[in-house]
Amino acid sequence: MTRFRKYVPLLDWGRSYSRDVLADDLVAAIVVTIMLIPQSLAYALLAGLPPQMGIYASIVPIILYAVFGTSRVLAVGPVAVVSLLTAAAIGKIAEPGSDQFITAALTLAFLSGGFLLLLGLFRLGFLANFLSHPVIAGFISASGILIAASQLKHILGIEATGHNLLETGASIVAHIGETNAVTLVIGVTATAFLFWVRKGLKFLLVRIGLAPRIADFAAKAGPVAAVGTSTLVVWMFGLADRGVATVGPVPQSLPPLTLPSFSPALWAELAAAAFLISVVGFVESVSVAQTLAAKRRQRIDPDQELIGLGAANIGAAFTGGYPVTGGFARSVVNFDAGARTPAAGAYTAVGLAIAALFLTPLIHFLPKAVLGATIIVAVLSLVDFSILAKAWRYSKADFAAVATTIVTTLGFGVELGVTAGVIISILVYLYRTSKPHTAVVGRVPGTEHYRNVLRHHVITDQRVLTLRVDESLYFANARYLEDRIYDLVAQRPDLQHVVLMCPAVNAIDMSALESLEAINERLGDLDVIFHLSEIKGPVLDRLQRSHFLDQLTGRVFLSQHQAMQALAHDPVGPPGAGVTVQAPKKLGDTRNSLAQQRNYR
């Protein structure tokens, strides 16, 4: 029973649902519904799908998320990046507008829902971590540009295609002569108006005396005003006959029952894209949900989020929708408008269902240019390349990952872009840990502290070499450690002991274990004894499962000081023989004292 409840959060918040909460949720639902109508139409257009599919994708998914999701305020539905990924995935296998195209969209929603559910049931949400923050930031910005470019054709009233910036640009240039002047005027006016609504209107309304909250709501209704006005203008002046592309006839219907395809061939073609969409959608959704939950000291459960989003996508597949996820803009609006439980989402779904039933005839003359303008204004607000400067300053490795993601996304499209970002993040990380920071250490006089001989005045013993390694030992750096030790030993012919000091070694995998065995054996061949010091408990536990500690020629010391007490006074020579105070090499004194201040070790 508890287990069942864990998978259905509705059972928790539903029991304490009161009239107060109902009122708050209803207000939020009305605000969100008004905002979602144009947005849903526009994103369906972006995905290359009939506009009503955008509305359908916002109805059943939002209800299923309300039952299974853990965020109180996340609004699930079509979003820009996922719509673009959908267009890229199904554009490769079917002609836009064809039946196969629509079936492919339904199937894509079904598959990505399936992936999300599987990841959730097996608690594999950590996979989403492979999309690092900077990679996501770069990807979202580059996608924003791709999306805006793809909408230029609607503003110009021409045909154009392309899944990356070069293709789209070339296609627009090739068709620019076919620009429809009336469409262009409508498109540019709508874009300018929407930018102004977003930037200037609220400020103006507040200045003329409106309450900030009402001014804010009026600004949110800007797209609705643009949609209404432009539709009216096109209808009144018969502009459709002058070449202005409009949405055209839209069926008046609740979401229809639909079936995704179960063809293995289609599944094989869509699987990789569906996986990408589920991961990208999940990451976007979870960051929005976490940000909003933290503001009210609430928690979300990422693994349960996978189940909520999975259910939403499968719902979309069976009710005429396409891949959905938690959207940033709609969730923030829902939160700001005072939504307190997922029931607000359910009420929004009712509002959209009413719209789908009764309002669709009204958008027959809605010009596509205005929907394009809505998308452009929405996505350009996501574009922020300051991540490049920030990454450059902080870490060249992160910069490489971001820059690769941006360039690949713009040049080769969204799918390759996000894949390249993930791969390079992993490579860069492995590269960094493959050459870990190591330091030969000696004792700081008068203390039991052992520090880098290059940075501190320390005491060393010419018969004992202590190397501290500042990284977990695993396959990517195991060989490097061997190299480093052999190099050091080759330079010191009078060496009798090597101590590997491991205070920052959090794990030793089997490759590293074999390297330690090899080091132990090869040093043994040279009559050099190999010791370990300051190994962490869990690491030592694991080493005890192997035969390494039996074979070790030397000892395992709890602390480096114990090691030096035992080894530096080795009976081979008189106590203290061979002990030298070693001055730091290479670094000057200024840097050195700075280093001490900063607790360099």
Added chain:
Amino acid sequence: MTRFRKYVPLLDWGRSYSRDVLADDLVAAIVVTIMLIPQSLAYALLAGLPPQMGIYASIVPIILYAVFGTSRVLAVGPVAVVSLLTAAAIGKIAEPGSDQFITAALTLAFLSGGFLLLLGLFRLGFLANFLSHPVIAGFISASGILIAASQLKHILGIEATGHNLLETGASIVAHIGETNAVTLVIGVTATAFLFWVRKGLKFLLVRIGLAPRIADFAAKAGPVAAVGTSTLVVWMFGLADRGVATVGPVPQSLPPLTLPSFSPALWAELAAAAFLISVVGFVESVSVAQTLAAKRRQRIDPDQELIGLGAANIGAAFTGGYPVTGGFARSVVNFDAGARTPAAGAYTAVGLAIAALFLTPLIHFLPKAVLGATIIVAVLSLVDFSILAKAWRYSKADFAAVATTIVTTLGFGVELGVTAGVIISILVYLYRTSKPHTAVVGRVPGTEHYRNVLRHHVITDQRVLTLRVDESLYFANARYLEDRIYDLVAQRPDLQHVVLMCPAVNAIDMSALESLEAINERLGDLDVIFHLSEIKGPVLDRLQRSHFLDQLTGRVFLSQHQAMQALAHDPVGPPGAGVTVQAPKKLGDTRNSLAQQRNYR
């Protein structure tokens, strides 16, 4: 000049070449030459190539490696695993025996030589580290079984194909009715003889009074005896007419000048396989070279090894060879026979050139079954599945990687096998670090040590939470850290300070930086102050390049004790208020004292 010398190690050891060294090198060369003749023929057969290509692949490559390589004793030429990878790669794009097949082999050698050179020039040898020790061990064992299975057809005298165990097995079963009885007798006899030579002969020879060194040499010559005797038998009794497949006519020639193909289409088809071959070959070669170098306290330079092997492969491409690398068996023989410089390799090359010129007519009647037996006996000695038991005992993660590699190699062939091994190693590593070990810590009474509250009797303060994290912070675990802190904070309503203790944090990447910023901001919203303690110098340096330390609501403490002195006596309450001695939870006292003994922290 020094830079040039770095790339041509010959200039170092060549200057001190003496008559003594010459004698040692010559003896080793003779031993190795005798061993290499049957081995080279056999591996060419394994790759599906004409037998003389095996000899050619051992001549020029060995000389080029002598000039550019850093190991004194590595013997470069065809090896079993690389031959199998070659067969898999070129078998997909051309019919065995056709001209295209041979051109593809030359091109594959050229491309993998090119990759090796590039990796060497850009010092990217670390990429080979992605092949973890256990994955290599599993891969070599599984390949050994695949190779042995692929040679059964020669023992049976039938036709069979297949790039994995299922295909090969099915193909052999389908053709088993065509078994040639005479071939089977020769093949089984040769296999039994070669196993006996390897296991029993040396022991016997020593017992009858031969010097161990001579007995060893005699055992090494076993394959030559098998080849000679069987050829003689087939020729004398005209067994070729009774269906025994033989090597057939082999041209008498020095290595011919050949050209790889420069067709971009072919390059595209072979690129992935060539990259795999270069990495697998490099890893195999470097481990052999390192093992042997360490025995004489010599060093090899892995990046220079890439250049040596790259030159050898490009040499193979232009002289009728196919992909080569440093072989285990031949190098050990070279070492044991007393080789002291790479010149021994050059003398071996001369010996093989003489063989190619004068001895090839003698092998016309050499039965393929005997070559198959040579391969089977050689590779089965590499098969060792004890790695599975060892990995299971040491770490389930490593076990998963090894088991996946073995199963994929056997079931889907070598290329997928090694790729799967690399991918799963990386995934397993990222998974492990994605949920790092963390511990809420308190002060051990009477000391300045801070330990896990679950393992030790420690003093904590109810207004201060200290979390120690035992892993570098990066994209794979940044979100986990956020989750962990928010969960802890949500349970402690009277919390005023959170201290993140970082003694084992070796790096903080940009994703983790953004998570720290988010934690700082969200805790700030809840009026909880966020501090850091025991940050390492290099990590702190990097943080100072961002704005994080300016935004941090709390302070950066050099030591955890300083943090607690400052925060636990916070002026909010009287000194010591809220301080409680906390007994360890969950773990019993026995475990706890054990933990202390083992220096759990």
